Amino acid sequence: MTTPGFEHHDHASCISGSLEAVEKQCKDKGLRLTPVRKRVLEILLDEHRAMGAYDILDRLRAEGLGSQPPIAYRALDFLVKHRFVHKIERLNAFIACGHPGERHVPAFLICRSCDSVAEAHTDLTQGRLGDVARDAGFVIERTVVEAEGLCPKCQEEAA
Amino acid sequence: MTTPGFEHHDHASCISGSLEAVEKQCKDKGLRLTPVRKRVLEILLDEHRAMGAYDILDRLRAEGLGSQPPIAYRALDFLVKHRFVHKIERLNAFIACGHPGERHVPAFLICRSCDSVAEAHTDLTQGRLGDVARDAGFVIERTVVEAEGLCPKCQEEAA
DNA sequence: AGGGGTATTGATACAGTATAACAGTTATAT
DNA sequence: ATATAACTGTTATACTGTATCAATACCCCT
Numbered sequence: 001m002t003t004p005g006f007e008h009h010d011h012a013s014c015i016s017g018s019l020e021a022v023e024k025q026c027k028d029k030g031l032r033l034t035p036v037r038k039r040v041l042e043i044l045l046d047e048h049r050a051m052g053a054y055d056i057l058d059r060l061r062a063e064g065l066g067s068q069p070p071i072a073y074r075a076l077d078f079l080v081k082h083r084f085v086h087k088i089e090r091l092n093a094f095i096a097c098g099h100p101g102e103r104h105v106p107a108f109l110i111c112r113s114c115d116s117v118a119e120a121h122t123d124l125t126q127g128r129l130g131d132v133a134r135d136a137g138f139v140i141e142r143t144v145v146e147a148e149g150l151c152p153k154c155q156e157e158a159a
Numbered sequence: 160m161t162t163p164g165f166e167h168h169d170h171a172s173c174i175s176g177s178l179e180a181v182e183k184q185c186k187d188k189g190l191r192l193t194p195v196r197k198r199v200l201e202i203l204l205d206e207h208r209a210m211g212a213y214d215i216l217d218r219l220r221a222e223g224l225g226s227q228p229p230i231a232y233r234a235l236d237f238l239v240k241h242r243f244v245h246k247i248e249r250l251n252a253f254i255a256c257g258h259p260g261e262r263h264v265p266a267f268l269i270c271r272s273c274d275s276v277a278e279a280h281t282d283l284t285q286g287r288l289g290d291v292a293r294d295a296g297f298v299i300e301r302t303v304v305e306a307e308g309l310c311p312k313c314q315e316e317a318a
Numbered sequence: 319a320g321g322g323g324t325a326t327t328g329a330t331a332c333a334g335t336a337t338a339a340c341a342g343t344t345a346t347a348t
Numbered sequence: 349a350t351a352t353a354a355c356t357g358t359t360a361t362a363c364t365g366t367a368t369c370a371a372t373a374c375c376c377c378t
Contacts, residue, residue: 006295032374034326053364068329073365078326089248090303092335092364107288109297120291128287129266129306132279136165137311138268144249146303147288152296191345193355212335227358232336237355251335251364 006109006118006151015045021100022084031082036065040075041096044085050093050110050117088117090146095119105143111151113158118151165277165310174204180259181243190241195224199234200255203244209252209269209276247276249305254278264302270310272317277310 022041026033033041043059044051053072061067076094079085084100087093090110097106098119107120122145133140150158181200185192192200202218203210216231225231235253238244243259246252249269256265257278266279281304292299309317 006297032325034373036327066328069365070329070367071327074326089305107291109288109292109295109299111297112300118295118297120288122287122291128281129268129279129304132266132281133268133306133308136268136277137314138165138270138277138306138308139314140268140306140308141271142307144303144305144307145288146248147292147297147299148301148303149292149297149299155296155298191354193344195356225357228336229338229358230356233356 006116006153011048014048015042018045018096018098018100025082025084025101029082031078036060036071037075037078039063039065040072041079041084044079044094044096048096050088050091050095050115052091052093056094086119088146089144090148091115091117093117105145107145108147109151110146110148111154112148113150113154116151116153165275165312170207173207174201177204177255177257177259184241184243184260188241190237193234195219195230196234196237198222198224199231200238200243203238203253203255207255209247209250209254209274211250211252215253245278247305248303249307250274250276252276264304266304267306268310269305269307270313271307272309272313275310275312 019038019042023033025031039060040056043056053069053076056076057067057069057072060072065071076085076087080087080094083097085094085096086106086108088095088108088110095108095117099121102121104121107122109118109120111117129143130140178197178201182192184190198219199215202215212228212231212235215235216226216228219231220226235244235246239246239253242256244253244255245265245267247254247267247269254267254276258280261280263280266281268277268279270276288302289299
């Protein structure tokens, strides 16, 4: 399990790195990263935060790439299905994956004060829950792990 | 971590047991289990499945206990806040807690075919995620763990 | 190159989920 | 008793997500 980041980072290279990784994946697997899909991913990478579908739609609309909900939702469906973007169920929002291509069960730390979201990289929860599921005869296909609380910055401000 | 139940059980005593536990908790903590709140809990215990807020509202309406969304949502807010009911984020639905009063981090197994939900009883995920969060300086207050897949019954039917 | 099947986009309408705001009522604590 | 806080009732509206069908672009095959 790697540590998530509420800290600063080299954002430009983080964006281009993720985008390249996704493009490579799509090429390898024969997936079509169409203009709308690519742009939605770029918007999410650029904002580097969880965004609602309608926030994304507003940006698409401003760029003339489609203005109706299904445009955004379909692009998001594609990106989520292939794990390039994760949905934060707690927020009904979407965030670009921090490790596209790497097999992992994402876990998120969500600040209830500023809504910032950090992605943790783990495979352990799958194993844990897997034991319980096996006993019950349940086959897990996908796991949602989201922890809500206070990020370091908001703790300081609350103090 | 205890095993969840997709199996049959003595439902009448399961309902009365949970309800009594909640009533005792409310008495001990000075919480007000008002008629609407109690009825919403009873409905969820009775149905023993995840229900949408509007499904619950339909039943309240049929019983003359209030017909507008805030009535149901406010009762659910109370029940969720005090952990008598859990929200299944993946389904935008609510389910009565199987272990009211016992301190636990709930985890759910959600069948994508029949939407049945089983609650697993665990404290381990908190510890796991806790390590990651501690490294990041993040304070966890609440955790959502939801695994989606196929329940035993739907696996048979798919075969 | 042409043609047929599939995937994707565009557009309209609508369904489902949730909350803001304010007035009226009930319970609780001095 | 009465002041305070908590809860309920009601209206209106905001937010999130999907069904449907038509039009277009892509891909593979001959």
